[in-house]
Amino acid sequence: MRQWSRQYLEIDLCNTGELEADEVCEDRQVSGFGVQGDPSTPSMFVANYVVSYQTTAEAASQPPQWTFYTTNNTGVPLVYTSISDGSKMLGQAANLTGATEQQHYVGKVSVVPFNARKVRLHPIAWSGPSMALRAEVYSCLVEFSWDAIKTYVESKALTEFVCDSAMLAGKPAFQKWSEGRGGSGTIFETRKKLLTFSSGETRAFTALQRRKIQGAGLLYKALLCHEKTVDSDDLDQQCCVSKKSKPLAEVWDDQARETLMA
Numbered sequence: 001m002r003q004w005s006r007q008y009l010e011i012d013l014c015n016t017g018e019l020e021a022d023e024v025c026e027d028r029q030v031s032g033f034g035v036q037g038d039p040s041t042p043s044m045f046v047a048n049y050v051v052s053y054q055t056t057a058e059a060a061s062q063p064p065q066w067t068f069y070t071t072n073n074t075g076v077p078l079v080y081t082s083i084s085d086g087s088k089m090l091g092q093a094a095n096l097t098g099a100t101e102q103q104h105y106v107g108k109v110s111v112v113p114f115n116a117r118k119v120r121l122h123p124i125a126w127s128g129p130s131m132a133l134r135a136e137v138y139s140c141l142v143e144f145s146w147d148a149i150k151t152y153v154e155s156k157a158l159t160e161f162v163c164d165s166a167m168l169a170g171k172p173a174f175q176k177w178s179e180g181r182g183g184s185g186t187i188f189e190t191r192k193k194l195l196t197f198s199s200g201e202t203r204a205f206t207a208l209q210r211r212k213i214q215g216a217g218l219l220y221k222a223l224l225c226h227e228k229t230v231d232s233d234d235l236d237q238q239c240c241v242s243k244k245s246k247p248l249a250e251v252w253d254d255q256a257r258e259t260l261m262a
Contacts, residue, residue, distance in 0.1 A: 013119065033051065045101060048095055049124060053120070068080070145177075156198060189206060194229060195226075204226065219259060244259070
């Protein structure tokens, strides 16, 4: 058996900053890939590759299954349970274009969107003594859902609004919101959403999210703000804040302080 056919790069699409054990990671909708070679070694790059993927359901099956991405219309999936079996199916999967030289970046090779928890890139043609592959996965945008917060607001009078309860209701929406999860520190903000309390007051709500790698860990901050819907000289905005952190190293001496100041 050719040992190269058993090599792959595996990417966990849920390993993107989940902070708590109760954060549910749903399958992501993958729409494309970008690849590049080794920046330090001349003429080392992957020219062609195929992709396999695994959903949360497939990971829970016994034995765990993987499916190759194909473009055929047979309707019969290419499924494998061991890399030995999978290596025999490489020629049947869709052949995706990689780099043409070490610094050549191939930006978004589009695929028919599929849902996955994990993906594997299997090189099938490369230049140089070893496979050299840097890769990124493009995932379809998941917007912030206001449904749970809307239900909470409509069941309360404005004077009964409690930040802890509102943030708890909105927690799944923040977890699924794909913007602001990459660790770059960029702040993402939704458009204003008009919601009406049971007492009749209508307020303009906004959600904001940021995840930032700093020091030896990941800092996460989420805000849920609301304000009057008409222009006013009064500073009327009120915000609920949630802060969390997760070490990315064995020791993070300033975790408590940096989380507080996030």
